[in-house]
Amino acid sequence: MQSFDVIVLGGGIAGVSTARHLQQRGKNVALVDVRDPGQETSYGNAGIIEASFVLPFGFPAPRRFKDILLDKDASARVDLVFLPRMLKWLLDFYIQSNAENRSKNGVFMRPLVQDAVAEHQALMKGNDAEKYFCKTGRVKIHRSKASFDGDAFERETLTKLGVPFEVLDPSEFAKIEPNIKPIFYKALKLSSSARVTDPGAVVAGYAQGFIAAGGTFIKGDAATLTQSGGKWEVAGAQAKDVVVALGPWASNLLKPMGYNFPIGLKRGYHQHFKGAAMNHAIVDADIGYVMGGCTKGIRITTGAEFAAQNAPKNPVQISRVLPHARELLDIGEPSEAEAWLGCRPCTTDSLPIVGRAQHHDGLWFNIGHGHSGFTIGPATGKLLAQMMTGEALFTSDAPYRPDRF
Template sequence: MKHDTLVLGAGMVGVGVAYHLARRGRRVGLLDRRAPGRETSYGNAGIIQREAVAPHAFPRDMHTLLRVLGNQGVDVRYTPRGVMQAGRALWQYWQHSAPEAYARIVPEYASLIALSITTHAEMIEAADADALIRRDGWMEVFRTSGALEARFSEARALSERFGLAHDTLSAGELRECEPDLDAQAIGAVHWRDPWSVADPGALVDAYARAFEAEGGECLQGEIQAITRNGEGWRVTTDTGAFEARDIVLALGPWADEWLATLGYRLPLFVKRGYHMHYAMRDEATLHHWLLDAETGYLLSPMRAGIRLTTGAELAPRDAPPGYAQLEAAETAARGLFPLGQRLESRPWKGARPCTPDMKPIIGPAPRHKGLWFALGHAHQGFTLGPATGQLLASMMEGEVPAIEMEPFSAERFL
């Protein structure tokens, strides 16, 4: 076999796994139908979210549920087919979001998020990618005093519990940081630990080059079959077949179809999202990544322009795009910040791979030797790719991982 290990999927998670395995001396092939970082990892908001210790729970208060059911919001939209297709997983998501269950999930999830900055830092240095990185945090901006004060209280509690750094900004302090915001922005939480990235796809590509410098090989092809081959595995693609002792499924929103062929019915579902880049009007400037917290979209000052990233859309992964959510977000954003013209002819669409308990699946497949999972990272694949790579490489090499990995095992769903 030319490779010890094949990593299937060259997004941030797959590249993170491949890099850490190559660092440990394995002969690794990284396989994707496209170049590294050209799918979901390209289209995100570009934040390494060290503060994201509390994952996105299913709303349980009646006011939010009624608003979501109206299907007119910016933060969440759905199609009936999407809800029906993910119905069982969504029901489990609701159950895991109950206060008692969610209270158990948060510290487990936080243990993983705590590794995000240090593991990215290692790969940034190896990839010589520092020019892409900003280290001045990001902001949640609010429009009403009630929501602002509530978030101030939550931020204090999270910071005290998990050792996070943040500032609470009044309207005047926010205006000093972002003078071109409209006056309807009355304050913000400035999270200071996270790093932001001016070109997410370029960062994944830089990490892939660092992987190659460690002796790894980037392979390209559309997967057609995954089969056992004696004690190892054979992956057949439209460009040829590849064999290895171990394979890692890091296929993001495309993982479920291959899991099914291997006999695993894991409750995965997708949340789709959109982005568009904009110019700026009137020589305006945007200095920080900004979440319009009560509306549900994010503005990111990137190389390609101001990227507007939408919230979640519950729809089948490959269903035709529906741009109403992006258009609603754009309307709201133009009232908050002087966006100029669109810079692309068509919005980008992607899908986030999610699990009902909001935690990724990282570790060995329960019924197949040499099959490993690194999937289901939802909104935080970009944040958690290097950490996942470090942890999974430790497990595959028989080392003791940096954190307890049982909460992320596939067996919790089987």
Template sequence: MTADAIVLGAGIVGVSTALQLARRGKSVVLVDRKEPGLETSYGNAGLIQREGVVPYGFPQQFGLILRYALNNRIDAHYHWSALPSVSSFLAKYWWHSNLTRHQLIARAYAPLIEHSISTHNELLEEAGAQDLIVKNGWTEVFRTSAKYEGEIGEAERLRKEYGVAFKELSPADIARQEPDLSHDFVGGLKWEDPWSVKDPLGLTRAYAALFEKLGGRVLKGDAKSLSQTRTGWRVVAGDGSVEAKDVVVALGPWSDTVTRQFGYNFLVGVKRGYHMHYSSRGAARLNGWTMDAERGYFLAPMNQGIRLTTGAEFARRDAPKTPVQVDRAEAVARTVFPLGDRLDKEPWMGARPCTPDMMPVIGKAPRHEGLWFAFGHAHHGLTLGPVTGQVIAEAITGQKTLIDISAYRPERFGI
């Protein structure tokens, strides 16, 4: 089987990339070991984070780092056994999170975020998937005045520098917005620009269906079988193999299984995350996507139920699940909202691929023709799938890219 391009990885980034190539008239084969959307793209808070211009940094305050070291929080957890293998990543992550460097990174990162809504909207309209979207922002609620005032101050800075819209919420505003939420909160902040997704898996599948409608093919295969040919690339998939001039590695946290065999050793860490779905008790209703900011968990009214998501777990990518953060978060969440029964047999776990400078790897491999990278999106894979797919597709087809992607080039890691 031959094609113009092969995309390895059928998460939201890979599906979006394959779709954007197909929209530009290319014959494309999308290859994954599973059906589209069943790995990391399945489980997240379901946000297209137009406000997320500042990537999540590593804490800089010594006292806060010590509190994290106690390893009893919801927003972060770690495996002691994994620390030796992740220490190099964490050290560089901490270094890049210095205030000055972090602000420079945010300026380079912002153009991607700024096009997140518009690029999703194009695909949503073509896929007929608007019913999966809620265009009503999301809310942070705060337990202390110090946290509230600090976050409002940061939001004001983002509004001034990046045009991000938000609204301050008083306790009365929170009560009107979420009548069934407890009165433990002194105030809130509603980010008005983001969109919410009621079923992230359903969205990925809708984009994959549009891709197939445009002539794209989805095959199960082994990305590690990728090899270079005289004219391009070959991968074992379906009942045989596929050959193409270009190949895009969009395997998220598993991208290293391919990149290393061609001599590209990226320092990519993994932040694992968990979720669980719940019913609500009685007639209680959660109206919108809500974060308990000081505790570090999220409640989202998904089609599957109320999804509770946790923060980051630093562990080896393939280590067994340790969903202690779900138990910690559930105990707190039940005090602020009348959650009912658990609806899943066990907590879901996914792995977010993170670079030390908090920006994705997007661009052409420096030493191989026709080899392209699109991974490392950390917490914003769902947000940045379509815009990443668009700029990669534009670069492959020789078009002017929507934005300058030089800040995300692989060479920045000295590979």
């Protein structure tokens, strides 16, 4: 049995960032994952570092919700057999979706997102991750005036919080994104966001930095975690402290231990296409998907699917968005036969769960990163490392505390 100060379970963006920040504060850390780092949710996302985030996603408007239930919508899908198991989560999410709660939760997210680009750049130094970084971030496209006007609340919130943005006509947008066809009404350019062209490789790069600085990576299964004599043991490693950063798998370990967090899984797909180049990650707001240039081609990522975590793939949302994506860009043919599927681990208030467990000594959480986990992973990793080492916190942990539910 090898002894460490801390074991971190999960090698996604949350776990790798936590491990690196603990290491930078003098801790001897073992990072444990069943796979290599950055192979799951942190691999398949849209790669946006969303420093311009001001409002979490809300419950869909009644007409859209009806279409979702009737399985006619591209932005979201519900497996009706699974729906009863999601009802409590959906009700709590609905309550958190009114304008007041969304604004409040958006403000609580700001300390985690506002410096997200700098937090990523700090972890990129000296490893392979840096070559995937692009300064150009997210642009939201509205296809009609009605859609643009309907989104005024986001622009008002951006203005109120001092987050920079530009509203561009198709002709102005063509100067920075020449391959996108001018079939839309306005583009909202969020200038403080950035993106990466291979999020999985970026997380692998951060893990490479952790290992090069003396950190230990162990292939092992978190399900074998035990506690005895004041130490946690897993995969041949032992430590006084253990961090759970298992993303969408966290509840499998934590529920039997008595922690029943409201983490709903929103499944999402991506597929790559061989088509024309693009410089930004484009959110097609009216249809509900994201399209951006990646190392494997144009990556199209879909919105939410509510279905059991292990249910077979149903990439119907990809087929539904494709005709719309082709209106905007010559995306060409798919460069892979099958779509990738992953799960966003979403809390009802859209805030992550970061901090000390209530009922077990030496147990810590960094989970529930939802739609924005790639963005905030470095910041939540830093915050948790500061808590665990007694350092002054860069922001209050109150909004993210595990005992808030």
